[in-house]
Amino acid sequence: MTYSEADCLLARADFPSLQASVNGFPVAYLDGPGGTQTPKVVIETIAECYRSCNANFDGKFKTSLAVNASVQAAREAVADFLGAGDPQSISFGANMTSLNFALSHALGRSLRPGDEILITALDHEANRGPWQNLQECGAVVREVCVNDDGEIDISDFSAKLSEKTRIVAITLASNSLGAVPDFMRFQKLIQKTDAYTVVDAVHYAAHFPVDVKLLDCDFLLCSAYKFYGPHVGILYSRPGLLDTIATDRLRTQKAQAPYRIETGTLNHAAIAGVGAAINYLSTWGAGNDRREQLADAMRQIGIYEHGLASYYYDGLKTITGVTRWGPNFDKSPRAPTISISLRGTAPEIAASALAESGLQLWHGHFYALRIMERFGIAKEGMLRTGISMYNTRAEIERLIAGLEGFQHAKA
Numbered sequence: 001m002t003y004s005e006a007d008c009l010l011a012r013a014d015f016p017s018l019q020a021s022v023n024g025f026p027v028a029y030l031d032g033p034g035g036t037q038t039p040k041v042v043i044e045t046i047a048e049c050y051r052s053c054n055a056n057f058d059g060k061f062k063t064s065l066a067v068n069a070s071v072q073a074a075r076e077a078v079a080d081f082l083g084a085g086d087p088q089s090i091s092f093g094a095n096m097t098s099l100n101f102a103l104s105h106a107l108g109r110s111l112r113p114g115d116e117i118l119i120t121a122l123d124h125e126a127n128r129g130p131w132q133n134l135q136e137c138g139a140v141v142r143e144v145c146v147n148d149d150g151e152i153d154i155s156d157f158s159a160k161l162s163e164k165t166r167i168v169a170i171t172l173a174s175n176s177l178g179a180v181p182d183f184m185r186f187q188k189l190i191q192k193t194d195a196y197t198v199v200d201a202v203h204y205a206a207h208f209p210v211d212v213k214l215l216d217c218d219f220l221l222c223s224a225y226k227f228y229g230p231h232v233g234i235l236y237s238r239p240g241l242l243d244t245i246a247t248d249r250l251r252t253q254k255a256q257a258p259y260r261i262e263t264g265t266l267n268h269a270a271i272a273g274v275g276a277a278i279n280y281l282s283t284w285g286a287g288n289d290r291r292e293q294l295a296d297a298m299r300q301i302g303i304y305e306h307g308l309a310s311y312y313y314d315g316l317k318t319i320t321g322v323t324r325w326g327p328n329f330d331k332s333p334r335a336p337t338i339s340i341s342l343r344g345t346a347p348e349i350a351a352s353a354l355a356e357s358g359l360q361l362w363h364g365h366f367y368a369l370r371i372m373e374r375f376g377i378a379k380e381g382m383l384r385t386g387i388s389m390y391n392t393r394a395e396i397e398r399l400i401a402g403l404e405g406f407q408h409a410k411a
Contacts, residue, residue: 001284001285001286001296001300002300002303003284003297003300003301003303003304003389004304005304005392005393007284007304008304008389008390008391008392009392011039011284011389011390012390012392014039014040014041014280015037015038015039015040015390016040016043017029017037017038018037018390021358022355022356022357022358023356023357023358025357025358025359026358027358027360028358028359028360028391028395028398028399029360029388029390029391030359030360030361030385030386030387030391030395030399031360031361031362031384031386032206032226032386032387032388032391033175033203033206033226033337033362033366033384033386034362034366034386035225035226035231036206036225036226036227036228036388037228037388037390038228038229038230038273038277039228039277039280041276041279041280042228042229042230042273042276042277042280043273044276045272045273045275045276046230046269046270046272046273046276048272049067049070049268049269049272049273050269052066053066053067053070053268054269055067056265057071057265057266057268067268070268070271070272070275071092071266071268071271071272072087073272073275074092074271074272074274074275075087075088075090075092075258076275077274077275077278077279077290078090078234078236078274078275078278080278080282080289080290080291080294081205081210081278081281081294082205082210082211082212082220082222082234082236083209083210083211083212083213083214083291083295084212084213084236085213086239087258088239088256088257088258089236089237089238089239089242089257089258090234090235090236090258091234091235091236091237091242091257091258091259091260091261091262092232092233092234092235092258092262092266092271092274093232093233093234093235093261093262093263093266094231094232094233094267095223095231095232095233096126096200096202096221096222096223096233096234097126097130097233098233099221099233099234099235099261100126100127100130100198100200100221101130101133102247102248102261102263103130103198103219103221103235103261104130104131104133104134105247105248106245106246106247106248106261107166107167107196107245108134108137108139109245109246110166110245110246111134111137111138111139111166112138113137113138113139114138114139114140114164115138115139115140115164115166116139116140116141116142116162116164116165116166117131117134117139117140117141117142117165117166117167117168117169118141118142118143118144118157118160118161118165118167118168118169118170118195119131119132119141119142119143119144119169119170120143120144120146120152120157120169120170120171121143121144121145121146121152121370121371121374122146122150122152122171122174122177122179122181122368122370122371123169123170123171123200123368123370124171124175124200124202124203124366124367124368125367125368125369125370126200126202126221126367127169127170127171127198127200127221128169128370131167131169131198139166140164142160143370144156144157144160146371146374149179149326149327150174150177150178150179150325150326150327150371151179151181151327152170152181152186154182154185154186157186157189158189161189161190161193161195162193163193163194165190165193165194165195166194166195166196167195167196167198168186168190168195168196168197168198169198169200170183170186170197170198170199170200171199171200171201171203171204172199172200172201172203172204172205172208172210173201173203173204173207173208173335173337174203174326174335174337174368174371175202175203175337175366175367175368176325176326176337176339176365176366176368176371176372176382176384177325177326177327177337177339177368177371178309178326178327178334178335178336178337178338178339179326179327179334179335180204180208180333180334180335183199183215184215187215187216187217191216196218196219197216197217197218197219198217198218198219198220198221199215199217199219199220199221200221201220201221201222202221202222202223202226203226203335203337204222204335205222205226205227206226206227206388207298207301207302207305207335207336208298208299208302208333208335209294209295209298209299209302210222210298211295212236217236217238218237218238218241219235219236219237219238219241220235220236221233221234221235221236222234224273224274224277227277227278227281228277228280228281228389229273229274229276229277229278230267230270230273230274230277231270232267232270232271232273232274234274235261237257237258237261239257240257241257242257242258242260242261243255243256243257243260247260247261248263249261249263250263278294281294281297281298281301282294282297283297284297284300284301284389285297285298285299285300301389302333302336304389305336305387305388305389305391306329306332306334306336308336308387308391308392308393308396309329309334309336309337309338309385309387310329311393311396312338312385312387312396312399312400313328313329313338314329315396315397315400316338316340316400316403318404319400319403319404319407320343320407321342321343321344321345321407322340322341322342322343322403322407323340323341323342323343324338324339324340325338325339325340325341325375325382326338326339336386336387337384337385337386337387338384338385338386339382339383339384339385340382340383340385341377341380341382341383342383342403342406342407344410345406345410346363346380347363347364347380347381347382347383348363348364348380350363350383350403350406351363351383353402353406354399354402354403354406357398357402359395359398359399359402361383361384361385361399362383362384362386363381363382363383363384364380364381364382365378365381365382366381366382366384385399
């Protein structure tokens, strides 16, 4: 089974927001890395939860039991999406950042002064800041360098990883450059130590199949609103591991996984929407069960997105004054996310001009501030285009023409 332009056009009918227009131009949602649009089935699932099972967890009456079943079904869906197997390894939270702060608080309680934490210059601040805060407890935070192509320096990583390392925080894909580190090379080194591996899969999970068993990581975080769901954060914990760490929790809270890190009342309706988004994605894949269907769907959609992004990347060559950041598209895998700079124009100005014709692009640092500092453009940042399953070649051609027209008007 393949995912083609024809499939994309079919999929677009499932997304109500794609009917929007600006100044008579159809909106091109090229801002997927900041959050994707949601299909009707997700919207309807959330609405139905408020109509039929708007109650709290763990009651003995019908509505509460329906909530229990809905949240459990979502855990099972996420477990299939991530290849986790055990749905009890899946915890939910307000967002990835909040969950990672909760995780850092918990792991920080086991650290001693002088224990080391490894982070990278490529990572989103959500997988840097929570660990940097542990310096207050005496932890030593070491940062791994990134080269000019946005690749994590494996030699620097190896040199800074030591018997003192207790936590390694690393991304699977850059939301600013589209770079996809060869995680297994790093993991082979990490496994020689006693360090926990905390993986940021927020950008990766939107474009590639995830298999936590293959990754063999201790913790993995992602966000459902990056793969056509609502704003819900997701934490995978290696089975049995969450039960062993000292999370922030009330004494009335369930002490075992997955509840151990889920503080307060969750957004049950949104969590049901997460399950609906994953089920929707599975319909685009082939296989004997949902896990196989999801892996196939993400693989095939990823191929389509990569081709469209590569077309845009090549099209930028003809536009005067454009600097393309990140690895070339002859490198595989690579996320379908392309950030550029325009000579003499701030990204914010370009984004505003393009928005007048319905072209929605993000500008700035995208919370990947350290890589912007690395390239000396932290003040203005970049202009970012992200490809999702509903984007078309015609939209990319509009964008290339828009950039050409904008640059020509400046000349």
